[in-house]
Amino acid sequence: MSAISESISVHPCYSAEAHWKYARMHLPVAPACNIQCRFCNRAFDCPNETRPGVTSRVLKAEEAAALVRRVRESIGNLSIIGIAGPGEPLANEETFKTLKLVGGEFPDMTLCLATNGLLLPQRVDELVSLGVKYVTVTINALEPQVGAKIYSWVRDGGELLTGRDAFQMLSEKQWEGLAKCVDEGLVVKVNSVLIPGMNEAELPKIASRASEAGALVQNVIPFLPVNGSEFEGRKSPSRLETNQVRGECGRLIKQIEHCARCRADAIGLLGCDISARFY
Numbered sequence: 624m625s626a627i628s629e630s631i632s633v634h635p636c637y638s639a640e641a642h643w644k645y646a647r648m649h650l651p652v653a654p655a656c657n658i659q660c661r662f663c664n665r666a667f668d669c670p671n672e673t674r675p676g677v678t679s680r681v682l683k684a685e686e687a688a689a690l691v692r693r694v695r696e697s698i699g700n701l702s703i704i705g706i707a708g709p710g711e712p713l714a715n716e717e718t719f720k721t722l723k724l725v726g727g728e729f730p731d732m733t734l735c736l737a738t739n740g741l742l743l744p745q746r747v748d749e750l751v752s753l754g755v756k757y758v759t760v761t762i763n764a765l766e767p768q769v770g771a772k773i774y775s776w777v778r779d780g781g782e783l784l785t786g787r788d789a790f791q792m793l794s795e796k797q798w799e800g801l802a803k804c805v806d807e808g809l810v811v812k813v814n815s816v817l818i819p820g821m822n823e824a825e826l827p828k829i830a831s832r833a834s835e836a837g838a839l840v841q842n843v844i845p846f847l848p849v850n851g852s853e854f855e856g857r858k859s860p861s862r863l864e865t866n867q868v869r870g871e872c873g874r875l876i877k878q879i880e881h882c883a884r885c886r887a888d889a890i891g892l893l894g895c896d897i898s899a900r901f902y
Contacts, residue, residue: 634647634702634703634733634735634757636703636705636735636757636759636812636879637757637810637812637839637840637879645700645702645703646698646700646701646702646703646890646891647701647702647703647704647705647735647885647889647890647891648691648694648701648703648704648705648889648890648891649705649706649707649708649885649886649887649888649889649890650682650690650691650704650705650706650721650725650888651680651681651682651708651709651887651888652681652682652683652684652687652706652712652715652717652718652721653706653708653709653710653711653712653714653715653717653718653887654681654708654709654710654715655710655711655714655715656710656711656714656739657711657714657739657741657742657777657778657779658711658739658741658774658776658777658778658789658793659774659775659776659777660763660773660774660775661772661773661774661775661852661853661854662773662816662818662846662847662848662849662852662853662854662857663849663852664849664850664851664852679888679902680902681709682721683717684717684720684721684723684724685724687721687724687725688721688724688725688728691704691725691728691729691732692728694890695729698890698891701732702732702733703732703733703735704725704729704732704733704734704735705734705735705736705737705757706718706721706722706736706737707735707736707737707759707885707887708887709887711738711739711741711742712736712737712738713736713741713742713746714741714742718736719749719753722734722736722750722753722754722755723753726753726754730754733756733757734753734754734755734756734757735755735756735757735758735759736750736755736757736758736759737758737759737760737761737814738758738759738760738761738800739760739761739793739797740760740761740762740793740796740797740798740800740801741777741779741792741793741796741797742796742800743758743760743796743797743799743800743801743804744796744799744800744803747800747803747804747807747809748807750809751807751809755809756809756810757809757810757811757812758804758809758810758811758812759811759812759813759814759842760797760800760801760804760811760812760813760814760838761813761814761815761816762794762797762798762801762813762814762815762829762833763815763816763822763825763829764790764794764822764825764829765794765825765828765829765832766825767790767791767794768787769821769822770787770790770791770793770794771786771787771789771790772821773790773818773821773822774789774790774793775789775853776789777789777790777792777793779792798832798836801813801833801836801837801838802836802837805836805837805838810839811833811837811838811839812838812839812840812841812842812879813829813830813833813838813840813841813842813876814841814842814844815829815830815841815842815843815844815872816844816845816846817843817845817846817860817864817865817868818846818854818857818860819846819857819858819859819860819864820857823864823868826841826843826868826871826872827868827871827872827875829841829872830871830872830873830875830876831875831876833876834875834876838876839877840876840877840878840879841872841876841877841878841879842878842879843869843872843878845859845860845865846859846860847859888902
């Protein structure tokens with residue numbers, strides 16, 4: 624078994640078999656975000672809600688490391704430590720402090736990170752040096768006319784971009800960053816939010832390009848309307864619609880079909896969150 628295959632075999636987000644056996648833990652240390660997706664409202668938090676971008680508490684790096692210690696003592700099958708928000712991990716320096724602390728104290732844990740990709744090209748080397756092995760890049764469109772409908776704005780340094788200019792900046796960085804991750808030997812997953820009536824035709828194109836670029840898998844995530852977001856009135860895709868798109872994409876790149884749309888503070892097995900025990 625290759626090193627990557629062996630690693631994936633204990634990674635619940637990449638392996639349908641592993642998600643019944645191995646636990647993961649998300650550390651909510653990254654509140655700030657440098658883009659605004661029209662389907663996102665991070666200010667809305669329900670303790671019983673399971674979706675990305677939600678956490679009941681934001682931690683500092685030292686608090687996150689202490690929490691990992693507590694969880695390790697309680698959960699014997701913890702294998703993955705990830706940072707997935709509630710904002711954009713690469714736009715928060717606390718992310719890198721946390722990776723350094725946790726990676727140094729728990730070298731047997733696999734480190735993961737999810738990103739919108741805007742800052743990925745300039746921070747890949749740092750992620751590698753800190754021991755990150757898995758990176759997820761969320762890519763929801765390829766065509767500027769579609770991307771401009773999904774993203775409200777993108778902040779590049781001190782410049783705020785909107786419309787097609789915003790999306791084109793983001794898209795260029797996403798694909799550049801993905802390629803750099805692959806070149807550095809990181810395992811890459813592409814998340815794509817399926818928004819009915821907007822980007823169905825885009826997702827197979829993303830699947831094809833991601834496969835050609837060296838990504839391992841794609842995760843088609845059904846859109847969920849969120850209170851207070853610009854897309855709160857849009858409908859979610861049906862199971863049939865989701866499966867149809869996954870089928871098209873699956874002919875181009877392996878699909879993840881057991882995603883639990885985890886919170887930014889999730890702990891435990893996929894679909895069996897026990898974070899309330901530790902917060």
